[in-house]
Amino acid sequence: MRLRMKREGDRIQRGAGGSRRRRLALALLLLGIALAAVAGLDRLFPPELGRLRNLSVLVEDSNGQLLRPFAAADGAWRLPVTVQAVDPRFLQMLVAYEDRRFHWHAGVDPLAVLRAAWQWARTGSVVSGASTLTMQTVRLLEPRPRTLQSKLIEMLRAVQLEAHFSKSEILGIYLTLAPYGGNLEGVRAASLFYFGKEPLHLTDAEAAMLVALPQSPERVRPDRNPVAAREARNHVLARMEDAGLLDAAAFAETSGEPVPPGRREAPMVAAHLADRLRRADPAAAAIRTTIEASLQRGLEALVARRQSELENGATIAILAVHNSDRTVRGYVGSTGILDSGRYGPIDMVTAVRSPGSTLKPFIYGLAFDGLFIHPETIMVDRPMRFGDYAPRNFDNRFHGEVTAREALQMSLNLPAVALLDRIGPLELARRFGLSGVALRLPAAAEQPGLPIALGGVGVTLQDLVTLYAGLANGGVTMPLRFRADQEAGDSQVLMSPLAAWYVTHILEDMPPPPNRLIASDGRRQRQIAYKTGTSYGFRDAWAIGYDRDWTIGVWVGRPDGSFSPGRMGRDAAAPLLYEAFDLLPPPTGAAALMKPSGAAPVGAILASNSELPPALRRFQPAASAWRSPSAVQGPNLTFPQDGAVVELRSGDRIESLPLEVTGGELPLIWLVNGRPLSTQPWRRQAEWLPDGLGETRITVIDKAGRSASAEIWIQ
Template sequence: MRRRLGLAGLAVLTGAAVAADRALPPDLSRLRAGIEVLDREGRTLSTLPAPGGIWRLPTAAADVPPHLLAMLLAAEDRRFHWHPGFDPLALGRAAFQWVRAGRVVSGGSTLTMQAARLLEPRPRTLRSKALEILRAVQLEARFSKPEILGIWLTLAPQGGNLEGLRAGSLAWFGRPPGQLDAAESALLVALARRPEALRPDRHPDAARAARDGVLRVRAAGAGGVSGAEVALALAAPVPAARQPMPRLAPHLARQVAQGAAPGSRIATTLDRDLQRALEGVAEAALHEFPDRAAFALVVAETSSREIRALVGGSFGVEARAGMLDLTRAVRSPGSAQKPFLYAMAFEAGLARPETLVADLPFRFGSYAPENFSRDFTGRVTAADALRQSLNLPAVALLSELGALRYAAALKAAGSPPRLAPGAAPSLPLALGGAGTTLRELVALYALLGDAGRAGALTALPVAPVERPEVVTPRAAAAVAGILVQPFPGGGPAGVGWKTGTSWGGRDAWALGLDARHVAGVWIGRPDGTPIPGLNGRASALPVLAQVFARLPAAPRQPLQVRAAPRPFAEAADRLRLLFPMPGAELVEGAGPVTLRATGGRRPLVFLVDGAPLPHQRARREAAWTPPGPGFYRVTVLDADGIAAAAELRVR
């Protein structure tokens, strides 16, 4: 009977305990931690604080070295792995010392009780101690011993607004806790006891004494450490100042952290060493420019499109402009998009690198472009026209290619032209007459080094994807080869580069690629106001040369074509419709449109739904006014009877 009553009573007590635990669970809200952004090798790039500006980063038992855990258990809780959350022997000893001395000599708190107090801070009273014991029992029932250690390691105060040993390790020693030696580990363990009184930057003697006390406890047998190792640790200095928390690539860190869960560690594709080096390049170069000038810089691996370094804006700027990621700002590219235009022209058979083109005054209707130098070169090869960034040949090629087709190809390549509301693509597109971003331009140059295949840049590891071919490998490689030339002020060989300057000196660009990497530099003011004398060649190109000088060595052979291309002569001879493209759509009432063809043997005949159009048969274009909405088939025939056709729709 007594046994049954005892079992029943135990069941009632157990049920009551379970009910109380569910009704009053421990408050884990203080575990809400900041975010850590990592580079491609798992190294810390940047940290973002927890709410309230507290530097609190999740720290697990596996994140700290074994000797730190050994010191922690030796100094705070030798029977941690055996007790149920509280240690009766430690509490009895603390009570006896209190009665005998008339004051608190030792607290008797276990690490689990300390974790409970860190989760729910209370005044140091007997009532609080009793609540800590109850909470400790709850924690032991809910979490494993390593998880309880993780709570303590995440919340242990480290002085000022630092909480947790990961934050303490980064702030006091500039590296994660897994790399701490014995002396450094002992200091962090000691700091948790009295974080303000033992701050090494304010109270170095007290900090050293407390650290040495933890080391001597370990020397007494905890952790199996040799006396020589302890002696070496005792001789080590304590840090004289707190180091800034890691803040590389701050613009990208904020971007990837958006929507991430508190306490996340986010892996990126960046390279920490390269990022640090290029931030130094940009910061040093910034001193050569007027106030409010800013730099943006992107480096990516061509084949994977993974970003290796990104500088989003100015340094040390507290105003709103300093928070803007200028690699995503829409700006005028000037001549920086011309290589893609030439690649399309080469593919369409409108020109070859050796084709002679005219750089002479010419009007395209009401549009009369000029060169940046305000003079004209005469007849030059298409390759030289691109290298010299001559404007008239580029506009002439776009006139032949068609602005609509060029705009559609830019969109397919991931760099859609941003036009003014209501504006249609037109010839100024050849000279930067529509907005784009630095990230999109870098991706456009990566296309030239990747057999004409389009793909957006990424800062997060993603699975490889099949990329669409926007221009032929031959055309892409030909343009990339044309761009390979020495840097004017010296720099690494084997780099293809192109510059651009927007109207009025508002934006200076330099883009480049070698056999492994693609990079871009933008200089300007975030508000778009001009900078006197700013231009891509003089301002941005020297910075680009420094960027490539700091990249890992790449094979310096010419950029390779990855697929068997057709010869340029064959491409030039093949009859093709430039406009309309298959599936094109027109708006009724927009007036006449120009049908264009390339290749084939003249004279050409244009037909719409089988009916020939009147035109000069020696020309490769014909005007046509749609009679109304509907679907139409446009066909072009050359002198050999070869045909090319496309269907379009008029809405």
């Protein structure tokens, strides 16, 4: 009997055990099905992150500092940000105010849900919400009507979001998309536009303001509703005091601070370069440049300061390059990209202009390479004609015999043209082309001619800085680099190291611009080699200089190409060049005392003219170049020049126009539109007060009846 009962008990126990196993298996099966369903739904309906793909494009300096943001495709300023880039104090306030249990719940705070449900059941209305920061992030990613159904979807999506992202990543999404009034979204945009700073450096009052704004961004916008903004901020500060994050003294101090009076403009540092790089790569989400923000701001401040000395319509461009890797560290396209009165949107770094005399050093360099001349070779500066081309010096004077060194330092035209005649304009253009510099010829020219020696061709500031950086690096050119991820380009030998050394040795002995010693307050001068240039009609003033580490180019002029009265490279651009070099970090060690040329390379001939080999003592231009001095004895109008546009209007009155002539035999007769002027005939200067605006013809006649004329436009 006992045995039978025992067997029956064992059978029942085995049956119960089997039943438990079946129930467990069923539960596991159901759980697996549920998990599979959740996984399937997750795959079918992944987190909607579309708004995170429509962000502002950021252009940054070499260290990641923001230079210029561009609005997103929908017009919003939506700047990406991470928690690491935000003030920890702000994050502490945000979590304390919005979601105290953010760091431990799984997207939905059950305690907050129970509290909200109890309050609703007890009062029949919503007393407090239960939205967590994760649920708010879901709402920012997928805006929905504020209904109970939407709230349930947000809860599910919040749990899903927590499964996909870390707490820091979820906060980063919230901080990128939170609304801050108008078209400002995200804490970085709000901090920049309201406070002019990155959100990593907020005060307690600023942090509280940015915590309060997303709750009602339009109602409490400080630029529209300063009273409401102040109240909302102080409400956050009071909550922080209650939470123990502020003491009474700190609350009293911060709650009394003013709110921002308005909304600032978007950062616009290196604006032309940012615009250029964005157009070149429109799909880029962020562009890291080679710019040094501190140097860039210094150059922009320098340009803004000197802008006041220019007439209306004129502007300045500067390009600064580090020689070792040809990275562009400073880029000023004009005095202001938004200044339409000065053609600010035009990037004068890339604008094609006449280079004046700035190409002469390369003509001399190729002549040194070809062993046509040595720096101490005697050259003759006298009237010459090359076929139909009869160049003249800028001052219409001739200096007779000079050394090649003196001819380059004085920027004499005739010796440079005679050298180019020997080298060949095509060869010069070919060398430039190999360096990536394409000369833009006048419309009627089929191939380069001798006038390119004097600026009769188009180049850009970028072209000139590329070439001069090659001089600084022993005659080896490389493309300039504008982006941090841009690989170094191929190097190209423009001239030999010896020729580059000769040129640099000459240019480093150029005297500094006027008043340089006074302007520098006695500070130790930086040793630089430089060349200036002035284009026909004073339209372009250039100064390009370099030392062992840096090359800087400066252009001053009118972007519309009109006449600029009396502006020359030495007076207008060279002082800016020296001031730009003053902004660079000072050289250290032996380099601080070393000239750009450095020690003489192997093969350099350090000798006087009499000690040179006979073939290098004197340069002889082609026999056909000489012409009679009588051919240049007639008068020459130096001001105004033919084709000039002259601004003489000053308010409601018209100012007088100075007239100047060189050459010719005194006495002189001046005519304006065929009518003689009352002037002193024994002087080469005169003055005329126009009786109106428009086209005018100025004529001067000398004693021998020879004349010179200029047709100008007065405005």
